[in-house]
Amino acid sequence: MKLTNKLMTGAASIAIAVTGALPALAAEKWDMPMAYSASNFHSENGAAFAECVTTGTQGEITITTHPGGALFAGADIKRAIQTGQVQIGERLMSGHANENAVFGFDSVPFLAPSFENSAKLFEAAKPSMEKLLEEQNLVMLYAVPWPPQGLYFNKEVNSVADMKGLKFRSYNNATARLAELTGMLPVTIEAAEISQAFATGVAESMISSGATGYDRKVWESLSHFYEVDAWLPYNYVMVNKDVWEDTSDAHQGIITSCAGEAQERGLDAAKAYTKLTMDGLAEGGMTVGSASDALMAELREIGETMTAEWLEAAGEDGKTIVDAYKGMN
Ligand code: PCA
Numbered sequence: 001m002k003l004t005n006k007l008m009t010g011a012a013s014i015a016i017a018v019t020g021a022l023p024a025l026a027a028e029k030w031d032m033p034m035a036y037s038a039s040n041f042h043s044e045n046g047a048a049f050a051e052c053v054t055t056g057t058q059g060e061i062t063i064t065t066h067p068g069g070a071l072f073a074g075a076d077i078k079r080a081i082q083t084g085q086v087q088i089g090e091r092l093m094s095g096h097a098n099e100n101a102v103f104g105f106d107s108v109p110f111l112a113p114s115f116e117n118s119a120k121l122f123e124a125a126k127p128s129m130e131k132l133l134e135e136q137n138l139v140m141l142y143a144v145p146w147p148p149q150g151l152y153f154n155k156e157v158n159s160v161a162d163m164k165g166l167k168f169r170s171y172n173n174a175t176a177r178l179a180e181l182t183g184m185l186p187v188t189i190e191a192a193e194i195s196q197a198f199a200t201g202v203a204e205s206m207i208s209s210g211a212t213g214y215d216r217k218v219w220e221s222l223s224h225f226y227e228v229d230a231w232l233p234y235n236y237v238m239v240n241k242d243v244w245e246d247t248s249d250a251h252q253g254i255i256t257s258c259a260g261e262a263q264e265r266g267l268d269a270a271k272a273y274t275k276l277t278m279d280g281l282a283e284g285g286m287t288v289g290s291a292s293d294a295l296m297a298e299l300r301e302i303g304e305t306m307t308a309e310w311l312e313a314a315g316e317d318g319k320t321i322v323d324a325y326k327g328m329n
Helices: 010-019 041-056 074-082 101-107 115-135 173-181 191-199 210-215 241-245 249-283 293-328
Strands: 028-033 061-066 088-092 138-145 150-153 167-170 185-188 205-208 224-227 234-240 287-290
Touching (some): 041 061, 041 138, 041 249, 074 138, 074 234, 101 115, 101 173, 101 293, 115 138, 115 249, 115 293, 138 241, 138 249, 167 173, 167 191, 173 185, 173 205, 173 293, 191 210, 210 249, 224 249, 234 249, 249 287
Parallel strands (some): 028 061, 028 088, 167 185, 167 205, 224 287
Antiparallel strands (some): 088 234, 138 234, 150 224
């Protein structure tokens, strides 16, 4: 039985039992779990995408977003879509690097540290990503980067030595490895939970965008944000492949066009949020600025180690992605 049939409402199932036929126009309801808070620009963008699909299909496909990890926590969203528990959802791509290193192409330190470079890197990685996702019963609809990643601390930090022993909130393999290589103690915490983690001292530092720190009001617990521009990780929206294949050509066309708009709108928002949210952190009372040259030099060295490790782990696909990306520059 096709997933959409399984998900039909009780009324529709009764209609089948009575008439023995599928109702001609069974409206579908798609649930779309998202890991980040409703006010985050990715979530607002996802809500606009959902609205575009709902309006475009005249309610024949209604997408309801569930931000803030309310339906599934970030770490569970991909599996929920793959297995058909939900039809569609959004997740941080590099969150799956523990499954396959290729998913971590976008968090290799200093490989593509600007919007322009990260867009090229994403294009270079897209064929490998799409192949990998297809093998997992998933179809990617659109992807949007986070603003550049910088370091947050609860004190002034001018060198890697200053970081030693700090509890560091990580969100993927690369962030956990960065903690290890800088002598910090990684603890994995979803973005939705970080305000509390910082307030209670479970974590004292992290690497993330200005957007996430702003969103979670981290100035209540943390004091410094250093612009490091280490990488720009992507969030992506994916749909269950069986659901997608079950969707009419006309509806696929509408969804694809809404996704194209969302990808552009999301990128514009990410760019706009870079400055806006760093200003917001400063207004909240944080010291916001560049990392010292000495600290950057140390971080770059660690970045080289992590690049070599990633290339080793990602094998042929990793090499293909980096070669294609370098060919674009
Ligand atoms: N915010 C997300 C991922 C990257 C970012 O900027 C987070 O901190 O979980």
